[in-house]
Amino acid sequence: MGGEAWRPLLAGAWLLLLLIPWAWAVSRSDFPASFLFGTATSSYQIEGAYLEGNKSLSNWDVLSHLPGRIKDGSTGDVADDHYHRFEDDVELMHSLGTNAYRFSISWARILPKGRFGKVNLAGITFYNELIDSLLLKGIEPFVTLSHYDIPQELEDRYGAWLSAEIRRDFGHFADVCFSAFGDRVKYWATFNEPNVAVRKGYMLGTYPPERCSPPYGSCAGGDSGAEPYVATHNVVLAHATAVEIYKRKYQSKQKGLIGIVMSTTWYEPLTDAPVDRLATERALAFDVPWFLDPIVYGDYPPEMRHLLGSRLPTFSPEDRRKLGYNLDFIGVNHYTTLYAKDCMYSTGCPLGKETQHALAAVTGEKNGLPIGPPTAMPTFYVVPDGIEKIVTYIMRRYNNLPMFITENGYAQGGKGYAHVEDWLDDKGRIEYLDGYLTKLAKVIRDGADVRGYFVWSLIDNFEWLYGYTLRFGLHYVDYQTQERKPKSSARWYKRFLQSLHEAQ
Numbered sequence: 093m094g095g096e097a098w099r100p101l102l103a104g105a106w107l108l109l110l111l112i113p114w115a116w117a118v119s120r121s122d123f124p125a126s127f128l129f130g131t132a133t134s135s136y137q138i139e140g141a142y143l144e145g146n147k148s149l150s151n152w153d154v155l156s157h158l159p160g161r162i163k164d165g166s167t168g169d170v171a172d173d174h175y176h177r178f179e180d181d182v183e184l185m186h187s188l189g190t191n192a193y194r195f196s197i198s199w200a201r202i203l204p205k206g207r208f209g210k211v212n213l214a215g216i217t218f219y220n221e222l223i224d225s226l227l228l229k230g231i232e233p234f235v236t237l238s239h240y241d242i243p244q245e246l247e248d249r250y251g252a253w254l255s256a257e258i259r260r261d262f263g264h265f266a267d268v269c270f271s272a273f274g275d276r277v278k279y280w281a282t283f284n285e286p287n288v289a290v291r292k293g294y295m296l297g298t299y300p301p302e303r304c305s306p307p308y309g310s311c312a313g314g315d316s317g318a319e320p321y322v323a324t325h326n327v328v329l330a331h332a333t334a335v336e337i338y339k340r341k342y343q344s345k346q347k348g349l350i351g352i353v354m355s356t357t358w359y360e361p362l363t364d365a366p367v368d369r370l371a372t373e374r375a376l377a378f379d380v381p382w383f384l385d386p387i388v389y390g391d392y393p394p395e396m397r398h399l400l401g402s403r404l405p406t407f408s409p410e411d412r413r414k415l416g417y418n419l420d421f422i423g424v425n426h427y428t429t430l431y432a433k434d435c436m437y438s439t440g441c442p443l444g445k446e447t448q449h450a451l452a453a454v455t456g457e458k459n460g461l462p463i464g465p466p467t468a469m470p471t472f473y474v475v476p477d478g479i480e481k482i483v484t485y486i487m488r489r490y491n492n493l494p495m496f497i498t499e500n501g502y503a504q505g506g507k508g509y510a511h512v513e514d515w516l517d518d519k520g521r522i523e524y525l526d527g528y529l530t531k532l533a534k535v536i537r538d539g540a541d542v543r544g545y546f547v548w549s550l551i552d553n554f555e556w557l558y559g560y561t562l563r564f565g566l567h568y569v570d571y572q573t574q575e576r577k578p579k580s581s582a583r584w585y586k587r588f589l590q591s592l593h594e595a596q
């Protein structure tokens with residue numbers, strides 16, 4: 093080749109090199125056109141206005157005001173002041189280009205005294221305005237009825253989840269919400285992560301109502317061996333009560349779907365030993381199937397019956413009838429993968445941990461090496477394969493019931509965040525989301541019926557016991573001024589959502 097004739101070839105080669113990463117990168121077009129892509133939040137974590145509009149105190153208002161409970165001594169009194177700024181927040185969603193938004197309703201705003209008082213119009217108005225402004229921007233509301241927060245009244249009157257009374261209360265609350273919002277809300281989740289709420293509330297005693305017994309913790313009252321199963325029974329039947337009301341009174345007219353959202357962790361056996369494989373199966377069964385087996389199949393998992401015997405309550409014929417309505421979808425919150433090891437035949441397991449009843453121990457490390465890059469949340473590691481594996485597990489166990497990834501996200505925090513810019517430059521979150529979305533696209537290609545994905549979270553917010561020390565937002569929140577600023581990941585998600593014509 094003479095002269096300069098090779099130049100265009102070289103340029104072509106460079107261009108190819110530039111384009112190759114695009115051909116590999118996950119893109120919007122790897123998902124069905126009808127797929128929901130959104131962000132998620134919850135009432136207590138963002139709303140603030142904890143005493144406004146006739147709202148009563150929730151169990152989390154009460155807990156966060158007790159000394160020493162929240163890492164930075166903070167509360168959700170103001171949080172993101174979303175109650176007053178929801179229109180700005182809907183604008184953030186619109187600018188991201190999302191077509192759905194998952195939020196929760198504060199039960200204490202709608203029914204300050206539960207079924208022992210009137211419906212609070214100011215609460216209804218707030219959610220009506222939020223829902224209308226979402227729909228105006230083409231954003232589908234995906235509503236959780238209770239995301240950990242319940243009116244304290246129900247705790248004080250009858251001990252909340254320990255009493256069968258709560259089934260009626262939850263049914264009443266759900267009925268009020270279906271009737272007020274169901275003309276516009278087409279996706280309902282009864283509960284967010286009841287498996288976490290029950291374990292932390294009644295086994296470890298760190299979440300409301302702080303009940304536990306040794307060796308799990310030293311609480312004022314409680315029985316870590318029994319109460320988690322009583323509470324779960326009431327959650328499952330409260331869920332069933334709401335589903336029955338929706339299916340009998342509303343679904344044929346309103347044409348929405350109703351499901352439940354579970355916290356899901358994928359477990360890998362710590363070693364190849366058969367006992368660790370069995371422990372892994374138990375750790376899995378004691379987590380998601382604990383609630384979903386009764387809801388989908390009418391009884392607790394055989395893996396649990398086998399170990400717990402009569403500690404697990406039984407379902408009466410009437411309970412089973414109630415549980416007979418179909419679950420429309422499973423909401424999957426997924427963040428992390430951990431190792432599981434045997435505690436049935438092995439000694440040296442720590443006592444008082446969440447997986448003790450499963451006779452398993454879990455850890456994020458093997459021989460001192462983490463299972464994936466750590467994040468600022470102690471038990472959350474970056475393991476993208478986990479989403480493919482947990483979705484496959486749930487798909488097989490529940491016969492490919494429709495799923496939504498209702499939360500997935502990355503925590504920033506700890507050392508190294510001196511300036512606002514440090515929070516805004518969130519490469520770790522971009523890598524996390526990219527990795528998990530790539531594996532999600534793969535498992536959908538392989539046949540999983542997943543219909544939506546929500547990033548936790550739209551904005552930094554009150555991270556429960558960690559207060560404001562951990563930040564999960566695509567947008568940074570300045571808690572002095574309440575100003576929201578897009579992080580790099582917000583721009584990344586927006587570009588991802590626009591990436592319609594790139595590789596398959």
Ligand SMILES: O=C(/C=C/c1ccc(O)cc1)O[C@@H]1O[C@H](CO)[C@@H](O)[C@H](O)[C@H]1O
Pocket residue numbers: 134137284285288355425427471499548555556564
């Ligand atoms: O998934 C979890 C929490 C799991 C867990 C925590 C602590 C452990 O030690 C083990 C598991 O909550 C979800 O993940 C988010 C980010 O945390 C929360 O802000 C959401 O409100 C909640 O739905």
